Amino acid sequence: MINIQHLTKRFGHITALDDVSLQLEGNRIVGLLGENGCGKTTLMNILAGMNQPSDGHVEIAGHAPGEYTKSIVSYLPDTSNLPPRAHVKSLIQYFDDFFTDFKPETCRNLLEQFGISVDARLNEMSKGQREKVYVALTMSREASVYLLDEPISGVDPAARDHTLKAILSAVRPDAVMIIATHLVADIEFILDDAIFMRHGKVLRTGAVEDLRAESHQSLNEYFKEVYAS
Numbered sequence: 001m002i003n004i005q006h007l008t009k010r011f012g013h014i015t016a017l018d019d020v021s022l023q024l025e026g027n028r029i030v031g032l033l034g035e036n037g038c039g040k041t042t043l044m045n046i047l048a049g050m051n052q053p054s055d056g057h058v059e060i061a062g063h064a065p066g067e068y069t070k071s072i073v074s075y076l077p078d079t080s081n082l083p084p085r086a087h088v089k090s091l092i093q094y095f096d097d098f099f100t101d102f103k104p105e106t107c108r109n110l111l112e113q114f115g116i117s118v119d120a121r122l123n124e125m126s127k128g129q130r131e132k133v134y135v136a137l138t139m140s141r142e143a144s145v146y147l148l149d150e151p152i153s154g155v156d157p158a159a160r161d162h163t164l165k166a167i168l169s170a171v172r173p174d175a176v177m178i179i180a181t182h183l184v185a186d187i188e189f190i191l192d193d194a195i196f197m198r199h200g201k202v203l204r205t206g207a208v209e210d211l212r213a214e215s216h217q218s219l220n221e222y223f224k225e226v227y228a229s
């Protein structure tokens, strides 16, 4: 589904991504993990068609990121550009007008599970509630690729499991979902694969089950060990 070959992204003298190659199949949930500034958001932005590679090659379902891939990629960026004064119901309408694969009923259902009224305004909500609105909107597209950048960092720990289960209930079975996060302990139970990044490079990649078996520890413990060294 996603083929990345020798991808490099430079911002002036900063190399945010350095010769990254990855192949990601459908029907997988992938954790994109690593320290601050290691290139996770840059990679997501390139896959979402919001930023251009400096070098290398990216294909999603056989197409370079652009108009077509935007129609099959549902992206939840780490900072929202949705109008803060908008009511949730207007955002549902906006997504419905803009994305042909958007399912308003799925969105209302998710919001109900999160206990969020469609009459509420974004700027009247807490950070965690706003994140849940963004999750509901993003997951209500019948996309082939879901890109979630820190989707639950503002959600309180007690509600994270519930939010992640709601995400899982909405993801299309043949889709690939990439979740960039620092919250490895909270999220590892839903991951099939993990990508560890450092300084713009892929440090380690593999099935979470294999990483746990090889290291004899949880993904979170293994993650801490790798980044402590």
Ligand SMILES: Nc1ncnc2c1ncn2[C@@H]1O[C@H](COP(=O)(O)OP(=O)(O)OP(=O)(O)O)[C@@H](O)[C@H]1O
Residues within 6 Å of the ligand: 011, 014, 015, 016, 034, 035, 036, 037, 038, 039, 040, 041, 042, 043, 078
């Ligand atoms: N528009 C930009 N202009 C200049 N440098 C940038 C830009 N975007 C990202 N960078 C730099 O590229 C590197 C990677 O940033 P990126 O946001 O991809 O990291 P990240 O892994 O998502 O970090 P975090 O976990 O803190 O969100 C950093 O050194 C950052 O300063």
